[in-house]
Amino acid sequence: MWKFILPIVAFIALAVLFAFGLNPNRDIHAIPSPLIGKPAPLFKLTDVSDPSRIVSNADLKGQVYVLNVWGTWCVACRQEQQDLLTIAQQHVVPIIGLDYMDERSKAQQWLQQLGNPYNAVAFDTDGRTAIDWGVYGAPETFLVDGAGRVIYKFISPMTQQVWAREFLPRIEAARKGGA
Amino acid sequence: MRGPALGIALGALFALLPALGAPAPVPAPGPQDAVDAYGELRDPALERRYEHIVAQLRCLVCQNESIADSNVELASDLRRQVREMLIAGRSDEDIFKFMTDRYGEFVRFSPPLEPKTLLIWGAPFVMLLLGALIILRVVRQRAQQPLDDTPAAGASDSS
Numbered sequence: 269m270w271k272f273i274l275p276i277v278a279f280i281a282l283a284v285l286f287a288f289g290l291n292p293n294r295d296i297h298a299i300p301s302p303l304i305g306k307p308a309p310l311f312k313l314t315d316v317s318d319p320s321r322i323v324s325n326a327d328l329k330g331q332v333y334v335l336n337v338w339g340t341w342c343v344a345c346r347q348e349q350q351d352l353l354t355i356a357q358q359h360v361v362p363i364i365g366l367d368y369m370d371e372r373s374k375a376q377q378w379l380q381q382l383g384n385p386y387n388a389v390a391f392d393t394d395g396r397t398a399i400d401w402g403v404y405g406a407p408e409t410f411l412v413d414g415a416g417r418v419i420y421k422f423i424s425p426m427t428q429q430v431w432a433r434e435f436l437p438r439i440e441a442a443r444k445g446g447a
Numbered sequence: 448m449r450g451p452a453l454g455i456a457l458g459a460l461f462a463l464l465p466a467l468g469a470p471a472p473v474p475a476p477g478p479q480d481a482v483d484a485y486g487e488l489r490d491p492a493l494e495r496r497y498e499h500i501v502a503q504l505r506c507l508v509c510q511n512e513s514i515a516d517s518n519v520e521l522a523s524d525l526r527r528q529v530r531e532m533l534i535a536g537r538s539d540e541d542i543f544k545f546m547t548d549r550y551g552e553f554v555r556f557s558p559p560l561e562p563k564t565l566l567i568w569g570a571p572f573v574m575l576l577l578g579a580l581i582i583l584r585v586v587r588q589r590a591q592q593p594l595d596d597t598p599a600a601g602a603s604d605s606s
Contacts, residue, residue, distance in 0.1 A: 299507065302551040369520050395524040402549040404507030404521055 301402050301421040308335075308412045309400035313390035316367045316375045323390040325364065325412070332442045333362045334435070335410040336386070336426070337398065340367075340374040342406040348425035349382045355431050356385035361439055365389035368398045368406055411435060413442040493533050500529050500542055505554050513556065 288294075303309075308325060315321035325335070336352065338345040356363055365386035367375045372391060379389070392398050401410065411420040420438050422430060488494040498515070504525065506517035514522040514529075525546070532542045546554045558564045 297510065299551055299553050302548060395520070396528075398521075399524060399528060399549060402551070404550065 295424065298423045299404070301418070303402055303410075303418040304421065306418060308410070308416050308418045309397070311366075311390060311392075311397040311400070313366075313392060313397060316365070316370075316372060316389040316391040317379065319372070319391075323364070323388045325416075328362065328364070328412070329416055330414050331362060332414055332439050333364055333412050335364050335366055335401070335412065337366045337368050337401070337403050337406050337408040337410075339370045339406050340378045341369065344425045345407045346382070348407055348427070349385070351425075351427050351431070352385035353383050354428060355426070360436070362387040366392055366397060366401075366403075368392050368403060369395060411438055411442075413445070488530065488533065496539060497530060497533055500533075500539060501526055503543075503556050504529070504546055505556055507550055507554065 310324070310326050312322060312324040312326070315323050325333070338348075352363065363386050365388070367389050370391070375389070375391070379386075390397070401408075405423070407423075407425055409422045409426050410418055411422075413419045419442060420434065422434060424430075488497055501515035502513050504514045506512045506514045506519060506522045506525075508519045508521050509517050512522075514525045528545070529542055532545065537545075543555060552558050552564075558567060560568055
C-alpha cells in the first residue's frame with residue numbers, strides 16, 4: 269500500500285515545489301521589501317540640477333506619489349526612461365526621482381538628452397537615503413500613499429504595462445482609502 | 448564632505464584616537480573611496496565585532512557574498528554604515544535590526560531563531576531523523592531476512 273502512495277505523494281510534492289520554484293515569471297533576485305505598509309523613510313536632499321534647491325518627500329505628505337530610483341550607470345534605467353516619460357505625461361501622480369550612486373553632471377546631461385519625467389530629482393550623494401529605502405539596485409520604483417506609507421515596490425524597469433497593471437489600481441485604491 | 452553624519456562619525460573617530468594612544472593620522476576620504484580607506488577600527492574589540500557583523504550581512508547585489516567580501520558600492524556603503532553605528536556605540540542587535548528593517552531578513556546569512564524560521568533551522572534535524580529512521584527500518588528488515596548469501600569459500604572475515 270505505502271509503496272504506491274509514497275511515490276505519488278513525493279511526486280505531487282515535487283511538482284508543487286517546481287511549479288513554484290521554476291515559475292519563469294518569478295524574479296529570484298527580487299527581494300520583497302520589508303518597507304511595505306511602513307512609513308516611507310523621509311529624505312531631504314539637494315536637487316540634482318540645482319544644488320541650492322532642497323527636495324524632500326516631507327513636502328508630499330497627503331499625496332500619493334511615486335519614487336523612482338535610478339542612475340546614469342544603470343542600463344535598465346535608460347530602457348525605462350521612455351516609458352516613464354509617457355507615464356509622466358498622464359499626470360496621475362507626482363514622480364520623484366532618486367538619483368543614486370551618480371555624478372551630478374552626468375545626471376544633468378542624461379535628463380537633458382533623454383527627457384525629464386520627474387517632478388523633482390533628489391540627488392543621493394552618499395547612498396544613505398537609498399539604504400534607508402532598502403534600495404539594492406536600480407531601477408526600483410516605490411509607491412507611497414497619502415498617509416506617507418510605502419504601499420508597493422517594483423524592482424525592474426518600469427513599463428506602461430506594469431504601470432497599468434500594478435500601479436494604477438493601487439493608486440486608485442490609495443486615493444479612495446485616503447478620501 | 449559627505450554629510451553631517453559622516454562628519455560626526457569622523458569626529459568620534461578622531462576623538463577616540465588620543466584615548467587609545469594611536470598616533471597614526473586617518474587619511475581623509477576621497478569622493479570615491481568608502482570608509483574602508485580608514486583601515487581597521489582603532490579599538491580591537493570594536494574591530495572584531497565589525498568583522499563579525501559584516502561577515503553576517505548579505506550583499507544584496509551579489510546575494511551569495513557577504514558585504515565583507517563584496518566590492519560593489521552598496522556593500523561598501525553598508526560597511527560604512529556598520530562602522531559608524533559601532534563607533535556611535537550601537538549594539539550588534541541594533542545594527543542587524545537596522546539592516547533587516549530596510550532589507551528584510553534575507554540580508555542576514557543566519558536568520559534568527561523564531562517561529563517563522565523554525566522550518567529553516569529545524570529542517571536539517573528533521574532530515575537527519577528521517578534518514579536515521581529509514582536506515583533503522585532497512586537494517587531491521589535486512590536482519591529479518593534469511594542469510595542466503597553464504598560466504599565464499601576461504602573468506603575469513605565473518606561476524
